[in-house]
Every structure is written in C-alpha cells, then in structure tokens.
Amino acid sequence: MxxxxxxxxxxxxxxxxxxxxxxxxxxxxxxxxxxxxxxxxxxxxxxxxxxxxxxxxxxxxxxxxxxxxxxxxxxxxxxxxxxxxxxxxxxxxxxxxxxxxxxxxxxxxxxxxxxxxxxxxxxxxxxxxxxxxxxxxxxxxxxxxxxxxxxxxxxxxxxxxxxxxxxxxxxxFAEILNFDLGTDGSGAENLIVKTGAAKNKEKAEDLLIDEHQDPHSSDYLFMEGSEIFSFTLQRVPELVNNVLTVNGMKNEDIDLYVFHQANKYMLEHLRKKLKIAPEQFYIYMENVGNTVSSTIPIALCEANKEEKLFGNIVLAGFGVGYSWGGTVLKCRK
The missing domain is CATH 3.40.47.10 (Thiolase/Chalcone synthase)
Structure with a gap:
C-alpha cells in the first residue's frame, strides 16, 4: 500500500x-x-x-x-x-x-x-x-x-x-515517498513564547524596549533571527541531500523544490547554496506571509493552480524546535 x-x-x-x-x-x-x-x-x-x-x-x-x-x-x-x-x-x-x-x-x-x-x-x-x-x-x-x-x-x-x-x-495526485527528519532541542530558546503554559503559568510582565525600539518580553514570541538563520543555513542543505539519498535521487531528478516559506532573504540564500535554478524553486509568500506550518501546503496549492506540480518535488520544513524534515512527492505527469 x-x-x-x-x-x-x-x-x-x-x-x-x-x-x-x-x-x-x-x-x-x-x-x-x-x-x-x-x-x-x-x-x-x-x-x-x-x-x-x-x-x-x-x-x-x-x-x-x-x-x-x-x-x-x-x-x-x-x-x-x-x-x-x-x-x-x-x-x-x-x-x-x-x-x-x-x-x-x-x-x-x-x-x-x-x-x-x-x-x-x-x-x-x-x-x-x-x-x-x-x-x-x-x-x-x-x-x-x-x-x-x-x-x-x-x-x-x-x-x-x-x-x-x-x-x-x-x-x-502525489505519492508521498521517503523521509528525513531531525531535531535539535538545544535551540529551543531561540524561538519561544516562555509564559502561559505549565512551567511559567503566569505572565512575567517583564517587557523591555531595546535601543532599536524592539520589544522583548517572556509573554510574547521571541525570535533570535541570527541564530535561526545560522541553524537554517547549516541544517537545510544537509536535509535536502539526505532526502535525495533516502529516495535514491539526485538534483537532476527533481522538478521542483518547495521549502518552508520563512522569508525571501533566507530562501534565496538556501537556493544559491544548494545551487538550485530559480525555475526549480517555488516561492509563494508575498501575499500571505510566513504562515508557519501552513506555508508548504499553501505553496503546493498555488503551484498546482499554476500547473507546476508534476514529476518529483522536494519538500523541506525547518524552524522552531529546532525541528526539520523533508520528503519527496512523486506527482502525476
């Protein structure tokens, strides 16, 4: 099956x-x-x-x-x-x-x-x-x-x-092939909401405004952008290579890459580092933003409307956790 x-x-x-x-x-x-x-x-x-x-x-x-x-x-x-x-x-x-x-x-x-x-x-x-x-x-x-x-x-x-x-x-329309998954919980505090759950149930009320007028508070989402960027550049190329390996494929076998739509700057860095041609690399975020776990399915939905879902498609998700995962979809021609 x-x-x-x-x-x-x-x-x-x-x-x-x-x-x-x-x-x-x-x-x-x-x-x-x-x-x-x-x-x-x-x-x-x-x-x-x-x-x-x-x-x-x-x-x-x-x-x-x-x-x-x-x-x-x-x-x-x-x-x-x-x-x-x-x-x-x-x-x-x-x-x-x-x-x-x-x-x-x-x-x-x-x-x-x-x-x-x-x-x-x-x-x-x-x-x-x-x-x-x-x-x-x-x-x-x-x-x-x-x-x-x-x-x-x-x-x-x-x-x-x-x-x-x-x-x-x-x-x-798309067979789900083999996976590569990974986790590094040491990066947990680089993307976190610290209060509200069992460990810190009450609000901390510890808001600080830094010299750039950016707010920092345990009661709201905190993201250490530079650390997230470094993690992504380190892990995602390895993830993509592993996904290709477990599916017995090479870059030339792939028709389209659909990554988590984090932001344009990060995606372009990844595309260039992986030497993926622009026409093989699907981006859809301009009109919806980074919607976290929904970025890949939204991109797939829009790519399907553009008749770009055919052949072998690499999916790669990465971020908060740290957590990452990839697979290949084998779509009908």
Whole structure:
C-alpha cells in the first residue's frame, strides 16, 4: 500500500495587514524596505475572537467542497498547531464534532511549527501503511499574530495567520515517498513564547524596549533571527541531500523544490547554496506571509493552480524546535 496527497485547500482570515499599514505604524520602516528584505507585501491576521480551531474548521470545509469529499470517508484527523484553543481537550476532538465526522474517526493534535506539514505527512503515511486509516484529514492552523507584541515590527512584518487542510489517502495526485527528519532541542530558546503554559503559568510582565525600539518580553514570541538563520543555513542543505539519498535521487531528478516559506532573504540564500535554478524553486509568500506550518501546503496549492506540480518535488520544513524534515512527492505527469 502507498500513501498519497489527494487534495489541498487553505483558508485565510479576513483582516489584512499590508506593508503600508506597517509603515503607518512604524514610520521608520518604509514599504520598499519591508518588501525587499522579507519578500512579503501583505499578511492576514485573525480577528480577536477567531481562533486557530475556527480557521481549521473553515479550511476543512473548503477541502470537502473543493474536492467533492464525502465526510463519511474520513477515518482519522491529524491537527498540527502551536496555538491550540485549550490545553485540553485535544483540538482535533473538537474539530471532529464541529465537522460532523463519524465518532469512529481517530483524532489527535501534534505541536510543531515550520516543520509541521512534513511531519504530518510522515504521521499520515505511517497510519495508512499500518492499516490504521485510509482517508486522513490533515489540518495545519496557526494564529501567531496573537503571540506578537504590538510594537514588534520585525515579526509582525513576517508572520501571517492561516490554516490548511489536506486529504491523505490510498490514492491521489502525489505519492508521498521517503523521509528525513531531525531535531535539535538545544535551540529551543531561540524561538519561544516562555509564559502561559505549565512551567511559567503566569505572565512575567517583564517587557523591555531595546535601543532599536524592539520589544522583548517572556509573554510574547521571541525570535533570535541570527541564530535561526545560522541553524537554517547549516541544517537545510544537509536535509535536502539526505532526502535525495533516502529516495535514491539526485538534483537532476527533481522538478521542483518547495521549502518552508520563512522569508525571501533566507530562501534565496538556501537556493544559491544548494545551487538550485530559480525555475526549480517555488516561492509563494508575498501575499500571505510566513504562515508557519501552513506555508508548504499553501505553496503546493498555488503551484498546482499554476500547473507546476508534476514529476518529483522536494519538500523541506525547518524552524522552531529546532525541528526539520523533508520528503519527496512523486506527482502525476
């Protein structure tokens, strides 16, 4: 038995935060500077009462409609998020009820960020090959905007909110091949929200504004950009080479590379370091931003609209954790 991606859809909230909006908030940051550095013109932001689970439900409903999927066929839910509605119960259980799926359907959450889509494909493939499930609803959804301090111009220019939904099944348009996965928890504090969970339950109220007028607080997302950049340049080339090796392929066998859409500056560095031709390297973030675990499925969805999903496609996710993972999709010609 094999595992395939059978359909992908995604959902964006209504509120849009453009570079012009950011320039009005932070006059020292002009539109050209933001766009040229991060490669993003606008990003979508969830409303105050809109949660990641709300967006997950909307993405799943879009998937069902756009791909003519019978809800009764779903026998498992995988839900990737780092912004759950509750510590418990599991959000995937609530999603099962909201979508009206059968109570015989298995459901679980897993907490991963930028590598989450690749890890979810690995979990889904394992469930299918073991005979546990045949049609898996795999959802990613994040509301990182709720973790950002209002004065955090750097991260507000990068991150957007979004959700994706994929059907992983025993047939489809893209066969999921072999994986390479990795973890280095020593980098955990370079991308972190320190308070709110069990270790530091209460807010620290320790906000500091540095000489660049950037906020630092345990109560909001902290990202040490230089460390993340160094980790990425070190690990991702090795990841890509390992993915090719475990699939018995070389660069010339690959038709397209789809990486986690972190930011344009980072992606261009990776592309050049790996000597990937621009036409082989798909980027889609200008109009959505860095949507964490949803960047790869959104990019795949858009590449499919452009009829670029054919042959062998390398996926690579990397980031918070540190965590990284890659695989190859073998798409129908």
């Amino acid at each position: 094999k595992a395939y991606i059978k359909g992908i859809s995604y959902f964006l909230p209504e509120e849009v935060l453009t570079n012009e909006d950011l320039s009005n908030i932070f006059p020292e940051w002009n539109v050209e500077k933001i766009s040229s550095k991060v490669g993003i013109s606008k990003r979508f932001v969830s409303s105050p009462n809109q949660t990641a689970l709300d967006m997950a439900e909307s993405a799943a409903q879009k998937l069902f409609v756009e791909n003519n999927i019978e809800k009764s066929s779903i026998d498992f839910i995988l839900y990737c998020t780092q912004s759950p509605d509750y510590f418990l119960p599991t959000s995937a259980c609530i999603l099962q009820d909201r979508l009206g799926l059968a109570t015989e359907c298995g459901a679980l959450d897993f907490n991963l960020g930028c590598s989450g889509y690749v890890y979810g494909l690995a979990l889904a493939k394992g469930l299918i090959l073991s005979g546990v499930a045949r049609n898996i609803l795999f959802v990613t959804s994040e509301t990182y905007s709720k973790y950002l301090h209002p004065q955090d111009k750097r991260n507000r220019s990068i991150f957007g909110d979004a959700a994706s939904a994929s059907l992983i099944s025993t047939d489809g």
